[in-house]
Amino acid sequence: MNHSKPQNQEIVLAKHPEGAVKEDTFKFNDIDMPKCKDGEILIKSIYVSVDPGMRGFMDKGDSDNAGTKFKLNEPITSRTVAQVMDSNNADFKTGDIVHGRFAWQKYQSVSADELEKVDPDLAPISTAVSMLGIPGLAAYFGMLKIGQAKKGETVVVSGAAGSVGSIASQVARIMGCKVVGIAGSAEKIDYLENDLGLDKGINYKETDDMQAAIKEACPDGVDVFFDNVGGELFDAVFANINEHARIAICGQIADYNTGDAPQGTRPMHTLIKKSARMEGFVVYDFKDEFDAAKKQISAWYNDGEMIYKENLIEGFENIPSAFIGLFEGDNIGKQIVKVGEVESNKK
Structure with missing residues (x-):
């Protein structure tokens, strides 16, 4: 029996990346186990989410946005599902499953206002950072509130096999829309058409003329048009919009690793001509409606109307490579790193 004390580790930002993120962007440190101070909760990371949008936080900040950037030699943070190991707060007990934006550390002590409890009865706990987390909520609100998708309409989703796109596509399908998904491999197209039930998948890497x-x-x-990608894919879909079209701008992964903003179609004239609307959003615009959305998404999931897929990578040491893989198109569904096991004796 292994009674050795757990070892704690962290992953910090070693340098600001120029262009694409590489392994040397990150550095591993062995650190002490945290002390659980008064009012705090000691947590153990179980599932760590990696997301393309984190790339912008790795750039060097200027005086206007330095506070929103990751700092050199400090731990990177992302959405994480964790288990409470020890608690000095009455609202959380040992064994509880929680989620929040936590440091890339195996163990850490946090204040209660950083935590949300995860209900294991809604869906598997890892969905707190995927289908029932920020990706699923962004898909839900982007498609229904910004896109206002209605029965009989034609919907296009870019990045359709990813964590947000796969949920957004299914929300549109459930609404009774015709849904076309754009992705970048034959395997992803098969997933869109045969698993998610989309009307058509388009492999942009095998298509000469996307428009x-x-x-x-x-x-x-x-x-x-629910856009996760931007760039030339945006231009191709935008050229096909109808009158009164709605465009929800959720992400721009095509541009995250570029230093200079690319020049593309200027949309203003077409927006006027088509009486169309283009709107960017962040999911927290709808935070008052999160609980209702989670209930609806989990109901669709439990009824078999919605499926979700996780690209699960094992091991704390693989968090950096899992993040880098996002930009190489490795993942179908949500890229998640499993870094620990839930301890049943903690309940």
Whole structure:
């Protein structure tokens, strides 16, 4: 029997990346086990989420936004599911499953206002950072509140096999829309068409003329465009929008690793001509409605109307490579790193 004390580790930002993130962007440190101070909760990381949007926080900040950037030689943070190991707070007990934005550390002590409890009865606990977390909520609100997808409309989703896109596509399908998903491999197209039940998947890496491919897949034009990618894919879909189209700008992964903002289509004239609306959003715009959204998404999941997929990578030491893999198109579904086991004797 192994009674050795657990070892604690952290991953810090070693340097600001120039362009693409590499392994030497990160550094591992052995650190002491945290002390659980008065009012605090000691947690053990179980599932760590890696997301493309974190890339911007790794850049060097200027005086306007330095406070929102990761700092050199300090731990990177991301959405994490954790288990309470010890608690000096009446609201949380040992064994509880929680989630929040935590440091890339195996163990840490945090204040109660950083934690939300995870209900293991809604869905598997890892979904707190995927289907029932920020990706699922962004998909839900982006499609229904910004996109306002309605039965019979044609919806296009870029990055459709990813953590947000796969949920957004299914929300549109459940609403009774015709749904076309864009992704970058034959395996992903198979997933979109056969697992998620989309009407059509387009492999942009195998398509010479995306604008024509969208037109062929959407002969009645595009009513709702849920964009996770930006760049030239945006231009191709935008060229096919209908009058009164709604465009929800959720992410721009095509541009995250570029130093200079790329020049593309200027959309203003077309937006006027088509009486169309383009709107960016962050999921916290809808935070008052999170609980209702989680209940609806979990109901769809438990009824079998919605599926979700996790690209699960094992091991704390693999967090950096899992993050880098996002930009190489490795993942179908939500990229998550499992870094610990839930301890049943803690309950």
